Amino acid sequence: MNPSGYFLSHLYLIPLFPLMTAALMLFFGRRLAHSAVSFFCVGSVFLSFVHATGAVFQLLAADPQHRVYQQILFEWITPGPTPAHGGLVPFIADWGYLLDALSCVMILVVTGVGFLIHVYSIGYMAHEGGYYRFFGYLNLFMFSMLTLVLANNLLLLFVGWEGVGLCSYLLIGFYFLKKSAADAGKKAFIVNRIGDAGFILGIFLIASTFGTVRFSSQGLGDPLAFTGIVQTLGTMVSQGRLIAGAPGLTIIALLLFVGATGKSAQIPLYVWLPDAMEGPTPVSALIHAATMVTAGVYMVARMNAIYQLAPIAMDVVAMVGAITAIFAASMALVQNDIKRVLAYSTISQLGYMFLALGVGAFAAGIFHLMTHAFFKALLFLGAGSVIHSLSGEQDIRKMGGLWNTIPATSRPFLIATLALAGIFPFAGFFSKDEILGHAFHRSQMMDRYLALWLVGLITAGMTAYYMFRLLFLTFFGLSRVSPELEEHIHESPKTMTVPLMILAFLSISGGWFALPVLWGEKNTFGIFLEPVLGGVETETGSVQLGQHTLFKEYFLMILSLAVVGMGLWLAYQHFLKNPKLHDKFATSFPRLHNLLIHKYYVDEIYDALFVNRIKDLSTALGWVDAHVIDGLGVDGAGWLTRLLSRISIWWDKWIVDGLVNLVGKFTEGLSVPVRMFQTGVFSSYAMWILVGVVILLGYYGHHMQVWLRNLR
Amino acid sequence: MMPVGHYLFLSFALFMIGAIGVITRRNVIVILMSIELILNAVNINLVAFSRIFGDVHGQIFALFIIADAAAEAAVGLGIIIAFFRNRETVRADEMDLLKW
Numbered sequence: 001m002n003p004s005g006y007f008l009s010h011l012y013l014i015p016l017f018p019l020m021t022a023a024l025m026l027f028f029g030r031r032l033a034h035s036a037v038s039f040f041c042v043g044s045v046f047l048s049f050v051h052a053t054g055a056v057f058q059l060l061a062a063d064p065q066h067r068v069y070q071q072i073l074f075e076w077i078t079p080g081p082t083p084a085h086g087g088l089v090p091f092i093a094d095w096g097y098l099l100d101a102l103s104c105v106m107i108l109v110v111t112g113v114g115f116l117i118h119v120y121s122i123g124y125m126a127h128e129g130g131y132y133r134f135f136g137y138l139n140l141f142m143f144s145m146l147t148l149v150l151a152n153n154l155l156l157l158f159v160g161w162e163g164v165g166l167c168s169y170l171l172i173g174f175y176f177l178k179k180s181a182a183d184a185g186k187k188a189f190i191v192n193r194i195g196d197a198g199f200i201l202g203i204f205l206i207a208s209t210f211g212t213v214r215f216s217s218q219g220l221g222d223p224l225a226f227t228g229i230v231q232t233l234g235t236m237v238s239q240g241r242l243i244a245g246a247p248g249l250t251i252i253a254l255l256l257f258v259g260a261t262g263k264s265a266q267i268p269l270y271v272w273l274p275d276a277m278e279g280p281t282p283v284s285a286l287i288h289a290a291t292m293v294t295a296g297v298y299m300v301a302r303m304n305a306i307y308q309l310a311p312i313a314m315d316v317v318a319m320v321g322a323i324t325a326i327f328a329a330s331m332a333l334v335q336n337d338i339k340r341v342l343a344y345s346t347i348s349q350l351g352y353m354f355l356a357l358g359v360g361a362f363a364a365g366i367f368h369l370m371t372h373a374f375f376k377a378l379l380f381l382g383a384g385s386v387i388h389s390l391s392g393e394q395d396i397r398k399m400g401g402l403w404n405t406i407p408a409t410s411r412p413f414l415i416a417t418l419a420l421a422g423i424f425p426f427a428g429f430f431s432k433d434e435i436l437g438h439a440f441h442r443s444q445m446m447d448r449y450l451a452l453w454l455v456g457l458i459t460a461g462m463t464a465y466y467m468f469r470l471l472f473l474t475f476f477g478l479s480r481v482s483p484e485l486e487e488h489i490h491e492s493p494k495t496m497t498v499p500l501m502i503l504a505f506l507s508i509s510g511g512w513f514a515l516p517v518l519w520g521e522k523n524t525f526g527i528f529l530e531p532v533l534g535g536v537e538t539e540t541g542s543v544q545l546g547q548h549t550l551f552k553e554y555f556l557m558i559l560s561l562a563v564v565g566m567g568l569w570l571a572y573q574h575f576l577k578n579p580k581l582h583d584k585f586a587t588s589f590p591r592l593h594n595l596l597i598h599k600y601y602v603d604e605i606y607d608a609l610f611v612n613r614i615k616d617l618s619t620a621l622g623w624v625d626a627h628v629i630d631g632l633g634v635d636g637a638g639w640l641t642r643l644l645s646r647i648s649i650w651w652d653k654w655i656v657d658g659l660v661n662l663v664g665k666f667t668e669g670l671s672v673p674v675r676m677f678q679t680g681v682f683s684s685y686a687m688w689i690l691v692g693v694v695i696l697l698g699y700y701g702h703h704m705q706v707w708l709r710n711l712r
Numbered sequence: 713m714m715p716v717g718h719y720l721f722l723s724f725a726l727f728m729i730g731a732i733g734v735i736t737r738r739n740v741i742v743i744l745m746s747i748e749l750i751l752n753a754v755n756i757n758l759v760a761f762s763r764i765f766g767d768v769h770g771q772i773f774a775l776f777i778i779a780d781a782a783a784e785a786a787v788g789l790g791i792i793i794a795f796f797r798n799r800e801t802v803r804a805d806e807m808d809l810l811k812w
Contacts, residue, residue: 680808683743687735 002219003062007054008069011097014051014107015150017044018142025136034131041135042118045142049111056104064531070152070219072096077155084211085236089227093213098152100216102532105366106149106298109373113290114142116499120381121282123495124388134174134280141167145291149298154203154213154229157299161199161263164292165192171287172279184275191272195262202255206306209248210236215302230305237309244309253306253313256299257320264296264350267324271603273347277339281384284339289346289380290373297353297369301362304533308360315448318358318439322455325351327600329462333469334586334596337394338383341470345420346376348459352435355456359449361438362533363526368435370525371427371510375419378503382413385492385500386474390485396470401479405489408497410475412504417471419507421464422564424557430511432460434523437556460560464567472575520550719760727753740795740802744788751781 021044029037059067072094082091099107118138125134144163151157165188173185207213210232217228236242242249260266265273276288287293300307300317307314325348332344349372356365387394389406403410419426422433436456443449479486491497513525574582586593595601677688697704726749733746755774762770796802 681805682807683735683737683804686731690731690735 002066003059003069005054005058005061007051008058008099009071010051011055011069011071011099011150012073014048014055014111015097015143015146017048017051018139018146020044022136022139022143025132025139029132029136032132034126037132037135038122041139042115042122044139045111045115045118048142048146049115052107052111055099056108059099059104064528067101067531068216068219069099070096070216071098072152072220082207082211084208085232085241089211091207091211093153093155095156096152096214097150098215098219099150100218100532101529102298102301102366103149105370105529107146109370110142110145110149110291113373113377113503114145114286116502117282117286117290117377117381120285120384120496120499121280123493124282124384125280126493128280130174134171137167137170137174138283138286141171141287141292145295148295152214152216154206154215157302158200158203161259161295161299162196164287164295165189165196165263168192168276168287168292171283172276174279174283178278181278184272184278188272188276191269192262195259195269197258198255199259199262202252202259205248205252205255209252229303233305233309242309245311246309249306250310250312253303253310254316256303256306257313257317260296260300260354261320262296263299264293264354265347266296266320266351266354267327270324270328270347271606274340274343274599277337277343281339281380281387284343285377285380285384288343289376293346293350294353294369294373297350297357297365300354300357301366301533304357304362307357314358314360316358317354318449318452321351321354321356321358322452322459323351324348325355325459326455326462327351329459329466331596331599332466333462334593336397338386338396338399338470338474339380339394341396341466342376342379342383345379345463345466348463349376349420352432352456352459355439355452356435359435359439359442359452361435363523363529364431364434364438366529366533367511367513367523367525368431371419371431371507374503374510375416375426375428375507378412378416378500378507379420381496381500381503382409382416385409385496386413388492388496389489390481391488393481393485396473398480398482399474400477400481401475402481402489403475406491408491409500412497412500412507413475414471415504416507417467419511421467421568422460422560424561425508425511427507427509427511429561430514430517433557433560434514434517436460436560437553440556457560457563461563461567464564465571468568468571469575472571476576477579517553520553716760716764719756723753723756723760726750726756738803738805740792740804740807741789743804744785744792747788748781748785751777751784 018041021040024040025032025037032040055069059069074095075092076095077093079091081088083089084091118135121134121138125131128134141164144160144167146160148157148160148164151160169185169189172188173182175181176185203213206229210227210229212227212229212232214226214228216230217223217226218230220226223231233242237244262269273288273293277284279288307317328344328347328351332341332348335341335344349368353365353368353372356362356368386399386402386406386409389402389409390399393399415426419428422429436453439449439453439456443453481489514523517523574585598604679685730746730749730751730753733749734743737743737746755777758770758774758777762768762774792802795807799806
């Protein structure tokens with residue numbers, strides 16, 4: 001049975017609602033009251049959420065193999081016959097939406113978490129300027145993100161991809177009068193451009209290799225009329241025109257991954273995400289933790305069919321993910337800005353997701369994406385609530401002892417910390433364990449993966465350490481809040497704390513899809529995603545995920561819990577029990593500590609290697625522009641024009657105007673005697689009339705004489 | 713019956729007095745009065761010819777001219793008052809805006 005129903009046939013409404021309110025804010029937002037702005041903008045996202053939930057339920061009503069709904073609104077780009085795989089094919093990119101298991105997860109996360117963050121923003125942004133602008137951008141973001149995850153082809157996905165990038169830029173630079181915020185926005189935009197260049201090259205290569213950018217032709221009726229990447233790839237593999245590990249596929253996969261590293265902040269393009277914390281905190285939660293930065297993960301998972309046939313690219317993805325995970329975690333160890341700790345943590349967790357994708361555990365990556373969206377959004381919103389309570393203070397060295405003063409913030413924050421650290425039975429435990437388990441399993445088949453698993457395990461310990469450091473410094477111990485702020489500490493309003501509670505609930509229960517693993521069955525979440533993430537059947541290349549024995553499963557879980565516990569214990573020793581211990585620790589490794597504090601000098605290295613070199617190039621080109629183009633070209637042309645115009649002026653002045661003046665002067669001369677009569681004094685006019693009458697009388701006097709004589 | 717020449721002579725004299733007044737006097741009010749003289753010279757002419765030809769039309773015409781003269785005096789004085797408010801003068805040689 002194919003899925004059908006109101007919510008599915010009105011799938012296009014899900015992105016349309018936020019787009020409409022975004023347009024409303026653009027045109028009329030300035031004139032609307034705060035309450036009206038909240039009503040429209042939060043309401044539209046709620047409607048999207050309702051429609052998304054409805055659509056997912058209607059999709060679930062179908063049996064697993066048919067859980068695909070595809071809707072083409074119109075044909076968008078139709079260039080006609082286009083050369084691809086050795087012939088001409090009718091290339092079409094349509095504006096269409098695709099709902100399958102993968103996009104189900106994404107739209108629920110985007111609209112659900114997005115809605116909660118919108119509600120939270122009502123409270124958080126209440127006293128900020130540009131309220132309507134904020135919500136307008138946020139809704140535009142929701143539209144772009146939903147377009148991204150619902151797109152049925154790569155080009156439409158790219159539209160959403162760029163849209164979220166634009167909104168990210170606008171919202172990072174929301175306080176655009178602050179230079180650091182404006183700079184951070186630009187940095188995010190430019191770094192993302194580098195990734196996007198790779199991404200779009202990948203799209204072009206896909207179009208020319210497969211002759212289509214549509215993900216799948218499933219759910220579109222006649223399978224011969226529509227072509228999808230997955231189907232074409234399957235045909236080409238079965239016909240032997242493409243083999244697993246073909247260089248073409250590897251290049252495509254790597255180029256797409258370049259795009260993913262930009263959007264999802266992986267090495268080497270992660271540098272923009274920490275700076276993105278300049279934006280308002282709800283933005284950090286929504287865009288830079290829960291949704292936009294996971295777009296890269298989504299995209300790689302979406303293209304899993306290609307990745308599974310490109311083992312080299314898979315290794316690159318796994319390695320980049322693992323290195324990013326531990327690299328970012330190490331920087332998070334020493335950061336003092338509450339939001340920056342979370343930013344590095346986000347980079348690290350995204351690295352985890354890519355590690356999962358790289359070892360072929362696509363479902364585990366998406367699973368971690370979802371749980372991470374819950375608890376990282378909660379952490380950011382909690383951090384925002386703390387900042388709100390402390391009237392803008394972000395430095396954790398100036399916090400402490402807030403556990404009981406702001407209970408509605410501190411309790412959910414604790415839950416999110418437990419979830420991110422990976423403590424049983426919170427959400428993060430299951431998803432992280434799933435990733436580590438798959439990495440370990442791969443390492444048994446291929447030894448080189450053992451290092452990746454170890455890196456993941458160590459990162460888990462570091463995650464626990466920096467998260468509990470953050471928790472202890474913020475909420476426990478003695479208060480280090482400055483006295484003038486101390487008086488104003490207040491709990492955040494209900495609109496902010498209620499979303500925290502809902503997210504806290506999700507952070508606890510979001511991982512329970514994986515509970516069956518405990519008694520040796522498959523993760524229900526993984527089963528749900530299987531139809532989408534299965535890839536293409538081949539004899540050699542496809543990545544096979546095996547099942548562990550139950551014993552091994554428990555062993556890995558206990559091992560990772562032990563590592564996490566160690567991180568927790570260290571954090572407890574350093575920051576709660578004996579605060580001086582950490583300083584001693586830091587001073588005994590001054591160079592390492594310094595390196596971490598300065599974030600490995602990566603920004604400085606990038607400045608020296610790229611930014612300043614580009615500036616030098618610009619300066620050189622500027623010189624060329626000023627001296628050659630302006631000097632020779634523009635100024636030379638100007639000189640010539642001036643010379644010509646001088647001649648023209650002379651001609652105009654003496655010949656053309658001279659003739660005109662001559663005519664004028666002649667007329668003027670003629671008028672001189674006539675002008676004398678016109679004195680302006682009406683008495684003189686009356687006299688001239690009389691003179692005229694007398695002349696007339698004199699002339700006709702003869703006739704009058706005759707007439708008068710006859711009269712007599 | 714008096715010959716028509718006498719009437720015409722009187723009319724002519726009255727007209728000349730009026731005309732010379734209009735041309736030479738500086739005070740606009742006096743000029744207006746002179747215009748009245750001219751009009752009345754015309755009236756005398758009309759009435760005289762009316763008598764000679766035994767046709768009453770000329771006399772009716774004279775009545776119209778008298779009414780017209782009264783209206784004209786009212787309008788003229790109004791203009792002069794408005795002008796005086798603007799320029800604080802009623803001297804004709806200072807009213808020299810009527811050129812080019």
